[in-house]
Amino acid sequence: DxxxxxxxxxxxxxxxxxxxxxxxxxxxxxxxxxxxxGEKATPNPWNATTLEWHLPTSPPPLENHTKVPYVDFRPYEYYHGEPVVKFNYNTMQRID
The missing domain is CATH 1.20.5 (Single alpha-helices involved in coiled-coils or other helix-helix interfaces)
Structure with a gap:
């Protein structure tokens, strides 16, 4: 007790x-x-613009960028629906 x-x-x-x-x-x-x-999530469900979401696969591979990518936007620009910088993922070249 x-x-x-x-x-x-x-x-x-x-x-x-x-x-x-x-x-x-x-x-x-x-x-x-x-x-x-539940339905499967899309590759970028939050429309994020940071570098890890520019890759075609999620989660990103171990060596996710073969070269240092060129970035021409400020950090935390989350209000854009599409990536500000577009890449060719085969050559990792910027597409203008």
Missing amino acids: YLPEFEIYHKIAFIGAIIFILGLIYMFYVLIQGWRK
Whole structure:
């Protein structure tokens, strides 16, 4: 038996454990539903303009750029829907 002065703390911990377990069950339910019925993501689902999203594959390969790419935009220009700099991925040359 527990000491009476600690009973409230045990009840609070028990309620917290139940909430935690319910959250885990819901997380696994959503994970399994997405795995079974979810559609595949596009190569650039967020329309990001940073260099790793200029590559044709996701995740990028280990040696993702054969040359240092030329960049003519400032960092954090996330509001553009299309990449500011376009590349030919075979030659890694800039397309104007």
